[in-house]
Amino acid sequence: MWIIKRDLLLAVRRQADVLTTLFFFIIVVSLFPLSVGPEMNMLRTMAPGVVWVAALLASMLSLGRMFSNDYLDGTLEQMLLSPQPLSLLVLGKAAAHWLVTGVPLVLMAPVLGIQYDLPGEALLVLTAALLLGTPVLSLIGAIGAALTLGLRGGGVLVSLLVLPLYIPVLIFGAGAVEANMSGMEFDAHLSLIGAFLLVSGVFAPWAAASALRVSLE
């Protein structure tokens, strides 16, 4: 728990990092109407996918910060030596990453959805799907961040490693909103994202912890 508090405190002290991710998300979403034209019908069908891809990219771009600062000043090595299991620490760090980068995206998504003229219920589904899905992104991302720790070109590399693994979340996240807009049930999509969350909550911290051990050997 203390690690979440500590990371949040660090984020509050360095607000620019949080805001950069959020504005990146907003800018990417706003670029799409400019590139494909302002026709509302098309934008409405594109909206779930665009918002989700932008969320994926925003969450991925901020992964570098998850461990690198602690790695550079040696805190991470102390954490490895601490009596707590490392996977629990990783879980805490992923949770903090989600609170700092995921939650702002979730809160901002309905506003961006309105820009794309999404109907009210679809906005709710989009927010719910993002709320369930963004923690999965942070958890899977922790593995990639731990593996690329201290490598040259780590930022680009992490995208190669992590983006293919994000695909299931993307499919069902955007799928939930699309299903809702075409009048179908979306519960199954949300349940599947929930399942991804549970599975990645159990296995990702463990994998990321062993990756950290490899990186810090």
Add this chain to the structure above:
Amino acid sequence: MAINWFKYSSPASFYSLAGKMIPIFVFAAVALLGVGLYVGFFVAPTDFQQGEAYRIIFIHVPAAWMSMFLYVVMAFWAGIGLAFNTRLSSMFATAIAPTGAMFTFIALWTGALWGKPMWGTWWVWDARLTSELILFFLYIGFMSLQAAIDDPRRADKAGAIIALVGVVNVPIIYFSVQWWNTLHQGASVSVNQAPAMASTMLTGMLIMVFASWMYSIAVILKRTRVIILERESHTAWVAELHKNGAI
């Protein structure tokens, strides 16, 4: 006679064993390739629906199978290397990756060439094509991660973790993509119906599959040998080989 398998887990003895095995597999690969291509292009009958264009199956299907097998084999050896700290297993996994990626690329490429005359399009967002593409990304991720790490032992272990995470994810990705595909039932073509094949076609294809196996084994052994030499260049036995002019 009991074979001491552990003897060959030492890079030095594996190096000489692999050196003896490579010619056998090269010979088998070339022979099978010759027979397979002959059966494929001259013996197998023309397909009544697809004409001559179907003959690309003799390359496409073996490549697609190998691409999937090799990923699992790679993850297996990488996992063994991670769990038991056996250097050779990790070297083997590293050696498999480029061959696997090559077969994935061939499968995608020949698939596009096949798709054009059959469906009138180079690419459809079909579940199989999409997951093959994602598999290609996974190979690329594995190789670029290993390439970015200078310390070979760290590269082995990091690669093993990403390969294992990938192999757990492959079924999830596959079923996600399949479900996504059925939801988006566009003006798509069905790739799912496997037409009954004439037995000579099947024979030709199976021979080509064996040829691909032999080729992969030969190339992977060769690449493992090179990796061994690279990593063991400081050892006495490599110096000995060098002095004798063997390398």
